[in-house]
Amino acid sequence: MKLFYDKSLTDVPYFKAIGIHSGLKKKKNDLCVIYSEKACVSAATFTTNKVKASPVLLDMEHIKNDKTFAIVVNSGNANACNGEDGYENALAMAKITAECLNINEEEVLVCSTGVIGVPLPMDIVLPGIKEACSKLSYTGGNEAAKAIMTTDTIEKKVAVEFSIGDKKAIISAMAKGSGMIHPNMGTMLSFIATNINIDKNMLSKALKESVEDSYNMISVDGDTSTNDTVIILANGSLENPIIDQENEAYVSFKKALHTLNIEIAKMIAKDGEGATKLIETKVLNAPSLEDAKISSKAVIKSSLVKAAIFGSDPNWGRIICALGYSSANINPNNVDISFSNSKGSVQTCKNGAALEFDKNFAVQILNEPATTITIDLHDGDFSATAWGCDLTYEYVKINGCYTT
Amino acid sequence: MKLFYDKSLTDVPYFKAIGIHSGLKKKKNDLCVIYSEKACVSAATFTTNKVKASPVLLDMEHIKNDKTFAIVVNSGNANACNGEDGYENALAMAKITAECLNINEEEVLVCSTGVIGVPLPMDIVLPGIKEACSKLSYTGGNEAAKAIMTTDTIEKKVAVEFSIGDKKAIISAMAKGSGMIHPNMGTMLSFIATNINIDKNMLSKALKESVEDSYNMISVDGDTSTNDTVIILANGSLENPIIDQENEAYVSFKKALHTLNIEIAKMIAKDGEGATKLIETKVLNAPSLEDAKISSKAVIKSSLVKAAIFGSDPNWGRIICALGYSSANINPNNVDISFSNSKGSVQTCKNGAALEFDKNFAVQILNEPATTITIDLHDGDFSATAWGCDLTYEYVKINGCYTT
Numbered sequence A, B: 001m002k003l004f005y006d007k008s009l010t011d012v013p014y015f016k017a018i019g020i021h022s023g024l025k026k027k028k029n030d031l032c033v034i035y036s037e038k039a040c041v042s043a044a045t046f047t048t049n050k051v052k053a054s055p056v057l058l059d060m061e062h063i064k065n066d067k068t069f070a071i072v073v074n075s076g077n078a079n080a081c082n083g084e085d086g087y088e089n090a091l092a093m094a095k096i097t098a099e100c101l102n103i104n105e106e107e108v109l110v111c112s113t114g115v116i117g118v119p120l121p122m123d124i125v126l127p128g129i130k131e132a133c134s135k136l137s138y139t140g141g142n143e144a145a146k147a148i149m150t151t152d153t154i155e156k157k158v159a160v161e162f163s164i165g166d167k168k169a170i171i172s173a174m175a176k177g178s179g180m181i182h183p184n185m186g187t188m189l190s191f192i193a194t195n196i197n198i199d200k201n202m203l204s205k206a207l208k209e210s211v212e213d214s215y216n217m218i219s220v221d222g223d224t225s226t227n228d229t230v231i232i233l234a235n236g237s238l239e240n241p242i243i244d245q246e247n248e249a250y251v252s253f254k255k256a257l258h259t260l261n262i263e264i265a266k267m268i269a270k271d272g273e274g275a276t277k278l279i280e281t282k283v284l285n286a287p288s289l290e291d292a293k294i295s296s297k298a299v300i301k302s303s304l305v306k307a308a309i310f311g312s313d314p315n316w317g318r319i320i321c322a323l324g325y326s327s328a329n330i331n332p333n334n335v336d337i338s339f340s341n342s343k344g345s346v347q348t349c350k351n352g353a354a355l356e357f358d359k360n361f362a363v364q365i366l367n368e369p370a371t372t373i374t375i376d377l378h379d380g381d382f383s384a385t386a387w388g389c390d391l392t393y394e395y396v397k398i399n400g401c402y403t404t
Helices: A054-062 A083-101 A120-133 A142-145 A198-213 A248-270 A289-303 A303-310 A316-325 A359-367 A393-400 B055-061 B083-101 B120-133 B139-148 B200-212 B248-272 B291-302 B303-310 B316-325 B359-366 B393-402
Strands: A002-004 A015-020 A032-047 A067-075 A110-114 A157-163 A169-174 A189-194 A228-234 A278-286 A337-340 A344-350 A369-378 A382-389 B001-006 B013-021 B030-048 B069-079 B108-115 B156-164 B167-176 B189-194 B229-234 B276-287 B334-342 B342-348 B370-376 B382-389
Touching: A002 A248, A002 A303, A015 A120, A015 A142, A015 B342, A032 A054, A032 A120, A032 A169, A032 A198, A032 A359, A054 A083, A054 A110, A054 A228, A067 A083, A067 A189, A067 A228, A067 B030, A083 A110, A110 A228, A110 A382, A120 A189, A120 B139, A142 A169, A157 A248, A157 B167, A189 A248, A198 A228, A198 A248, A248 A278, A248 A382, A278 A289, A278 A303, A289 A303, A289 A316, A289 A369, A289 A382, A289 B030, A303 A316, A316 A344, A316 A369, A337 A359, A344 A359, A369 B069, A393 B303, A393 B393, B001 B382, B013 B120, B013 B139, B013 B189, B030 B120, B030 B139, B030 B189, B030 B200, B030 B248, B055 B108, B055 B229, B069 B083, B069 B120, B069 B189, B069 B229, B069 B370, B083 B108, B083 B120, B108 B229, B139 B156, B139 B167, B156 B248, B167 B248, B189 B248, B248 B276, B248 B382, B276 B291, B276 B303, B291 B316, B291 B382, B303 B316, B316 B334, B316 B342, B316 B370, B334 B359, B342 B359
Parallel strands: A067 A110, A189 A228, A278 A369, B069 B108, B189 B229, B276 B370
Antiparallel strands: A002 A157, A015 A032, A032 A067, A032 A228, A157 A169, A169 A189, A278 A382, A337 A344, A337 A369, B001 B156, B013 B030, B030 B069, B030 B229, B156 B167, B167 B189, B276 B382, B334 B342, B334 B370
């Protein structure tokens, strides 16, 4: 298995893509279309927020279709909380995309990200989609990745190549992270394309299981968007024997997919709003997987922990405090805590009590752009890892600046 | 019922108090003793954090005693995560206080707030307690209130007078809020004294029920301390017929106590770390009390909502988003949202969709030091109110600054 950071969706055979500027945003590209010339099986996971944007509600229907050819995405407007018109507009985006590509509307998935509660200006979006479809290309993957960015400071894409028998399979992903489009919350979108031949059930199973331990284990500010969506399209052009059970090929695929998703998830966490540092929280030896996940997420979400990391403060008290108030089943007197990265490792807490440690060295570790907080609960066999970022002045600035 | 902001604990008959500088902090007072010459019945609520500081563990035992005479409090060190020595030191604080006041150790409650995981310097604390006990006075209430402050910018105290029959009852409280003592989390401490005659069960019932809807409905940063404690002492000097059931006197007392606790809770929220604004979230017509509480807390805890209020951004999208990802049972299509205070009121969302509203006027409202966010779920008869504060640069500065 090999990772590539220079490849894009259009490095997957038969995939075309493009990103254009339709006018939803002032200058930046704001509309993208992804299209596979070969019919794809598709799977997706959507936000758990009870407030779901209209395109999410539409996709929850269209994803049931046995064929998918295209995804159309706009940034600059979330098409959320727009009532019934919102759904009609999402449907209109699917319809015009289908017309342009000569496919059926239910073979198109739709995503939006941006401002909530503002009607989608269809006089801008529909011509934009026509233009985008006319410009689809085998080399448009990078443009597409740029068009879904909001306040993301870097485009997020990665591909992985692996073998199924003697065939070279590829999975390529692009994503946008928790960027802010004034005046609303950011949205996590991830689009994954692959050439493998797999049935819908197995594709769906692999995606859902991987998302649980990748995208669902990151937190930038604990706020879950109304638009979060992860979609995978598999066009089967590899012509491997169809994967319809948990055989060797499935295991290889799932491993590759999960590696890819974790890379993307970490990119999103590291590029969280205003973030200067990536935080990885590894919880070891928890009494259950649920306890491991809850406690690792509680630490990554704590404003006090996030602010401490920003200040390079080896503040294990805030970490054990977050473990304590989480609903995870932990025994405070068993907890060990340490900070580590390429600079080295320092343990600050053993059996829930302070250890003497070299504070200056701990600060040196925390000054690095990425740090792992390892928490050993000594209370079972389950582990989980969560990813997040520090809490900075810039986060407050991005989210607290407003002028009418 | 009348509120007094100039009265202190020592305005309750037979209560003495004092605050002194023992040396735990550089300059500020850091130790306080509260003492009633008449034996008190006592009740308390403690942090729900599974990581409990040693004084909390001690008080959970001592509070079972039928008599309480004194509370001893130190700031500057939380005496948390200090292993068995921590408990021994908390007990030693109770013992020396008991010696000085000629009472039994189980008649003393102990509180600490400050740095976690650093052994309590008993060579400073024990002489400090002796000095404090020798200086107890009928006018020491204000000094005591100052001695428990950490980064609180104002001392928090309020008293309420009300009638039981023809007798004038008084309840007086002092508290410290979510202030930061480097390098650890803040702690909420509240101490309440009253002259009424009530039995322990009814006092405990009144306190627990009131705390649920006052202190437990505030959030500064969502982090629950290891030391949070609310204690009430009732010395019975009013000589009213003992309150041992839910009679008229109990109802009057509970109403007065709850008014007092809400005042203190709002003071704590308003003086949260770095806060410039008090946010009140009123959730109306929820399907259950639990849903009302969960949704009001989800909004008050959202970093995006808090940052928006800091920026005077009438960002209802972040509010409905927080409602949506909370575990509360809500119907997004029923939600109305408005902002209001002395400047006026503006509704921004009806039935889960945007309303046209005057943004400039909304900003004027949000520029005020206190704003109420009213959320009508139109889905039941239950209501709840939560209090919090905005998320500011200063919060990040207070919690993110560290130098070895």
